[in-house]
Amino acid sequence: KQEVTQIPAALSVPEGENLVLNCSFTDSAIYNLQWFRQDPGKGLTSLLLIQSSQREQTSGRLNASLDKSSGRSTLYIAASQPGDSATYLCAVNRDDKIIFGKGTRLHILP
Amino acid sequence: AAGVIQSPRHLIKEKRETATLKCYPIPRHDTVYWYQQGPGQDPQFLISFYEKMQSDKGSIPDRFSAQQFSDYHSELNMSSLELGDSALYFCASSLPGGAGYGYTFGSGTRLTVV
Numbered sequence: 726k727q728e729v730t731q732i733p734a735a736l737s738v739p740e741g742e743n744l745v746l747n748c749s750f751t752d753s754a755i756y757n758l759q760w761f762r763q764d765p766g767k768g769l770t771s772l773l774l775i776q777s778s779q780r781e782q783t784s785g786r787l788n789a790s791l792d793k794s795s796g797r798s799t800l801y802i803a804a805s806q807p808g809d810s811a812t813y814l815c816a817v818n819r820d821d822k823i824i825f826g827k828g829t830r831l832h833i834l835p
Numbered sequence: 836a837a838g839v840i841q842s843p844r845h846l847i848k849e850k851r852e853t854a855t856l857k858c859y860p861i862p863r864h865d866t867v868y869w870y871q872q873g874p875g876q877d878p879q880f881l882i883s884f885y886e887k888m889q890s891d892k893g894s895i896p897d898r899f900s901a902q903q904f905s906d907y908h909s910e911l912n913m914s915s916l917e918l919g920d921s922a923l924y925f926c927a928s929s930l931p932g933g934a935g936y937g938y939t940f941g942s943g944t945r946l947t948v949v
Contacts, residue, residue, distance in 0.1 A: 759938065761940070767942065767943070768925065768943045769925060771937060771939060774937035814877065814878075816938075818937075818938075820891075821866075821883070821890065822868075822880055822883065822891055822893070823880070823938060825878050826877060827876075
């Protein structure tokens with residue numbers, strides 16, 4: 726059974742710092758991996774999608790990497806801003822069903 | 836760009852009542868997924884449909900049923916509501932062969948059972 730773990734569960738950093746969020750999964754036979762952002766009580770916004778054959782994807786200040794063989798992905802956020810405060814969810818896709826991690830609650834201190 | 840539309844945004848029901856949640860996928864998306872997210876929890880897969888047929892089933896209670904219609908919109912019907920059904924319900928859609936294209940989620944329906 727696929728399990729997705731995100732570390733840390735919560736993170737507070739001063740504005741302007743670069744940070745890394747970690748995601749690990751137990752079954753490396755995945756189609757792709759998606760990172761989502763969720764603001765409190767709101768929907769899920771897709772940030773980056775990495776196919777199983779890819780190593781990384783970039784969008785603005787965000788960079789996500791994927792090491793499928795070791796079951797790991799990281800989301801790198803450069804020059805963090807207070808508006809980045811949210812919960813970040815990692816989700817792996819296999820058998821046309823996505824399994825979410827429990828998320829990292831990120832708080833950027835002004 | 837068009838997104839996944841869910842209605843209603845908020846719903847308050849009493850115990851033992853029935854609720855119907857609606858999801859309108861992005862045009863040309865033929866696969867719809869339903870997820871339930873309890874307070875402080877990660878989203879849990881309920882059920883999915885591909886080309887109007889149920890394609891997969893997760894931890895969906897027998898009190899819940901869903902279907903996808905000819906226009907590809909989907910409805911989640913929830914009967915005999917319990918307090919524990921209070922949650923955010925998300926719908927997502929994907930293109931044919933959705934595995935490779937990722938998923939787009941709607942803004943969710945917040946159901947409160949009192």
